[in-house]
Amino acid sequence: xxxxxxxxxxxxxxxxxxxxxxYPLISNMYAKKSQMSVITNYQKEIDNSNEQRIVQEKDLxxxxxxxxxxxxxxxxxxDPNAISMADEKYYEILNFTDDNVMAxxxxxxxxxxxxxxxxxDSEHMLKGVxxxxxxxxxxxxxxxxSVLSAHSGLSSADLFTNLANLDNGDLFYIxxxxxxxxxxxxxxxxVKPTETDDLRIVKGEDYITLVTCTPFGINSHRLLVRGHxxxxxxxxxxxxxxxxxxxxxxxxxxxxxxxxxxxxxxxxVIGVVTKKIKIAVWRKKE
Numbered sequence: 001x002x003x004x005x006x007x008x009x010x011x012x013x014x015x016x017x018x019x020x021x022x023y024p025l026i027s028n029m030y031a032k033k034s035q036m037s038v039i040t041n042y043q044k045e046i047d048n049s050n051e052q053r054i055v056q057e058k059d060l061x062x063x064x065x066x067x068x069x070x071x072x073x074x075x076x077x078x079d080p081n082a083i084s085m086a087d088e089k090y091y092e093i094l095n096f097t098d099d100n101v102m103a104x105x106x107x108x109x110x111x112x113x114x115x116x117x118x119x120x121d122s123e124h125m126l127k128g129v130x131x132x133x134x135x136x137x138x139x140x141x142x143x144x145x146s147v148l149s150a151h152s153g154l155s156s157a158d159l160f161t162n163l164a165n166l167d168n169g170d171l172f173y174i175x176x177x178x179x180x181x182x183x184x185x186x187x188x189x190x191v192k193p194t195e196t197d198d199l200r201i202v203k204g205e206d207y208i209t210l211v212t213c214t215p216f217g218i219n220s221h222r223l224l225v226r227g228h229x230x231x232x233x234x235x236x237x238x239x240x241x242x243x244x245x246x247x248x249x250x251x252x253x254x255x256x257x258x259x260x261x262x263x264x265x266x267x268x269v270i271g272v273v274t275k276k277i278k279i280a281v282w283r284k285k286e
Contacts, residue, residue, distance in 0.1 A: 031127075031156060031157035032113075032157075034127070035113065035114055035115060035127070035128055036113060038099070038101060038104075038115045038127075038128070039104045039113060039114075039115055039175075041097055041099075042096065042097050042101050042103075042104060042115065043104075043175070045096050045097050046096060046177060046178060049096065054177050054178050057093070057094055057096070057177055058139060058177060060093045060094075061093055061094055061137045061139040062139060062141060064089075064090070064093055064137055065136045065137055065139070065141060065143075065144050066143075068134070068135075068136060068201065074132070074134055074135070074147075074196040074199050074200065075132075075134070075196065076193040076194065076196070076222070077120050077130065077132045077147060077149035077211050077222075078120070078125075078149065078193070078213060078219075078222075079120075079193070090118065090119075090133065091118050091119075093137065094118075094137060094139075094176070094177070095118065096177075100117045100118045100119070100124065101115045101116065101117055102116050102117065102118055102131060102137065102138070102176070103115075103116045103138055103174055103175055103176035103177075104116055104128075104174075104175050105129055105148065105172060105173065105174055105175070106172065106173045106175065106237075107163075107166070107170075107172040107173075108171070108172075108173075108237055108238075108240035109165070109166060109170045109171075109172075109240050110162040110163065110165050110166065111162075112159075112160070112162070112172075114128040114129045114150065114159065115127070115128040115129065116128065116129045116130075116131055116138065116148060116174075117129065117130050117131065118131055119131065119133055120132055120133070120149055125149070125150065125151055126151070126154075126156075126157070128150065128159070129148045129149065129150045129159075129160075130148070130149045130150065131146065131147070131148055131149075132146075132147035132148070132149060132199070132211075135147040135199060136201065138174045138176055138181070138208060139176055139177070139179075139181075140174075140179070140181045140206055140229055141206060142204050142205070142206055143201055143202075143203060143204065143205070144201065144205075144206050144207070145199065145200065145201045145202065145205070145207040145208070145209065146207070146208045146209075147199050147208075147209050147211060148208060148209070148210050148211065149210075149211040149212065150163075150210075150211075150212055151212065151213065152212040152213055152214065152216060152223075153213070153216040153217060153219075159212075160210065160212035161212075161216075163210060163212050163223060163225055164214065164223060166185050166188065166225055167185065167188075168185050168186055168187070168188065169184060169185060170184070170185045170240065171183065171184055171185070171227075171230070171236060171237070171240050172185070172208075172210070172227055173232070173237060174208065180232050181229065181232065182229070182230050182231065182232040182233070182236075182237075183207075183208050183227030183228060183229055183230065184227055184228060184230045185225055185226070185227045186226060186227060186228050187224070187225075187226040188223075188224070188225050188226070189223075189224050190214060190221050190222070190223055190224070191221060191222050191224060192220075192221055192222070193220075193221070193222055195222075198224055198226070199211075199224075205228065206228065206229035207226055207227065207228055207229075208226070208227050209224050209225065209226040209227075210224070210225040210226075210227075211223065211224055211225075
């Protein structure tokens with residue numbers, strides 16, 4: 001009877017361990033499916049919209065960008081209080097699908113396809129990329145600097161986990177309204193959360209900076225990957241996807257699985273050795 005109980009406990013423990021180990025992989029697959037669904041819905045809405053509404057939204061976005069004060073107080077994108085600076089009008093601009101999605105981003109080099117949401121509140125940051133309030137809306141144009149943020153190192157989704165793999169010269173793309181805006185990475189740096197000077201508008205420039213926490217698990221600093229606007233070339237977009245990429249999220253996942261399996265094996269070995277010692281002691285007593 002005791003042996004049966006032990007077997008049941010071991011089987012149940014194995015199943016629980018298997019479920020826990022597979023959760024990140026399944027969760028990440030589900031997250032990607034959900035993100036693509038949001039993107040597809042956004043693109044469908046844009047494709048079905050009339051030209052007049054598209055032009056109107058562009059005008060509203062450009063007007064918003066022109067009114068941005070150069071002395072606006074910028075904050076850490078991962079500061080939960082940052083969202084308090086937004087007014088109601090901000091959330092109305094580029095909100096085609098009424099779900100706070102303003103655009104979506106593609107980074108072919110690291111296989112990123114994510115919706116871009118208004119603001120950097122926790123709900124949106126768990127699902128995709130957040131636009132930092134107080135920075136330009138991502139519609140391009142001179143004297144604009146949009147800041148887009150996403151998490152790294154989440155067990156449930158990779159998001160910007162592989163952002164550190166980008167190099168100067170790599171391209172990323174913003175799909176907004178009926179346009180595809182291309183940006184070439186020209187500056188990569190790590191700063192403290194309070195250092196926001198690199199996020200400011202530069203006269204005559206069209207910048208977008210991608211931001212995520214670093215290093216994994218510590219999140220004491222911010223990785224900034226800035227790109228400047230270049231002409232969109234569909235052939236280059238295809239070439240970017242062929243560059244290849246080391247999947248940091250998947251590598252970390254495999255490491256955790258190996259570590260977990262190693263611990264289980266260690267416990268089994270200890271259990272077997274302990275049992276043999278007990279049997280040997282018992283035989284000596286006889």
